[in-house]
Amino acid sequence: MVKKFSVLFSFVLLLLQGCSMLNSRVVAVDSYSTMQAYAGTYYLSTNTPGLQLQQQSFETILQNMLQAKGYTRTFNQKGALYNIVYNYKIKGPYTSIESYPAPVNPWWNGPYDGIYNGFYGDMWMNSISASTYFVKRLELSAFAKDNNALWQVVGSLKSDDSDPRNGFPYIVSALSNYINTNSNKVVYLNVEKNSQTGQYTATPSMW
Numbered sequence: 345m346v347k348k349f350s351v352l353f354s355f356v357l358l359l360l361q362g363c364s365m366l367n368s369r370v371v372a373v374d375s376y377s378t379m380q381a382y383a384g385t386y387y388l389s390t391n392t393p394g395l396q397l398q399q400q401s402f403e404t405i406l407q408n409m410l411q412a413k414g415y416t417r418t419f420n421q422k423g424a425l426y427n428i429v430y431n432y433k434i435k436g437p438y439t440s441i442e443s444y445p446a447p448v449n450p451w452w453n454g455p456y457d458g459i460y461n462g463f464y465g466d467m468w469m470n471s472i473s474a475s476t477y478f479v480k481r482l483e484l485s486a487f488a489k490d491n492n493a494l495w496q497v498v499g500s501l502k503s504d505d506s507d508p509r510n511g512f513p514y515i516v517s518a519l520s521n522y523i524n525t526n527s528n529k530v531v532y533l534n535v536e537k538n539s540q541t542g543q544y545t546a547t548p549s550m551w
Contacts (some may be wrong), residue, residue: 368536370512370549371518375497375527382488383414384425392431395508402512406430406484409516413523426494427487434506436478443470478503480511484519495524513537519546 388403397400407417410428418424480503485496499515518533534549 353490363432369497369501369503369514371515371516371533371535371546372500372530373522373527373533374530375495375519375522375525376498377526378493378496381426381494381524383416383489384411384488385418385423386428386486387415388417389429390430391430392433395432397510399514401509402432403428405513405516407530409452409520413520416511425489427484427491429487432508433448433485434480434508434511436479436506437476438479440475440477442473442475445470459526471521476504478506480508480515482512482515482519484523486524497522497525509551513544518546520546523541 388406390399411418415426415428421427437461478502482499483496484498488494497519498517500510501515503511513536514535517535522531532549533546535544535546537544
């Protein structure tokens with residue numbers, strides 16, 4: 345009996361550890377570059393409709409990221425060296441179906457090894473779980489004065505909600521190191537938010 349409750353305690357501990365990772369998101373990034381373009385002044389615009397309420401805060405996040413890369417924003421489009429366009433879209437909802445083993449026991453109501461009040465189920469069957477998710481996608485593209493494309497970086501994030509504010513800063517943080525570069529493949533980054541400083545940090549993900 346001690347062993348059974350020890351396993352159950354380990355499962356509860358795992359759940360609590362999972363809750364502590366709520367400020368972590370995995371972002372898929374793909375980037376392209378036609379030529380090595382030096383940082384300079386840029387005019388920022390969007391082709392995404394319906395962003396009036398969030399547009400100012402979103403553009404401030406982008407401005408801060410691009411400033412750290414050496415770019416300077418100007419509100420004079422004719423005088424800007426580059427035209428940088430961002431598009432932010434949320435698609436869904438989608439439904440994900442997963443199958444997992446569950447014990448055949450009318451008194452069991454938990455997914456971990458058939459444990460219920462310290463007892464194990466003897467017979468198992470496949471059970472199905474359905475969950476809803478959204479995909480948030482940000483495209484950031486730079487054009488020269490002659491309208492030739494210079495570079496583009498795209499980030500996608502799977503989310504359980506459709507609120508555009510919850511995903512945007514995570515994606516921007518992931519895009520930061522791929523401005524004006526060729527990733528040559530889709531890379532996955534784990535972005536974590538520091539709850540004390542509010543800073544976002546992106547590191548390579550094994551996902």
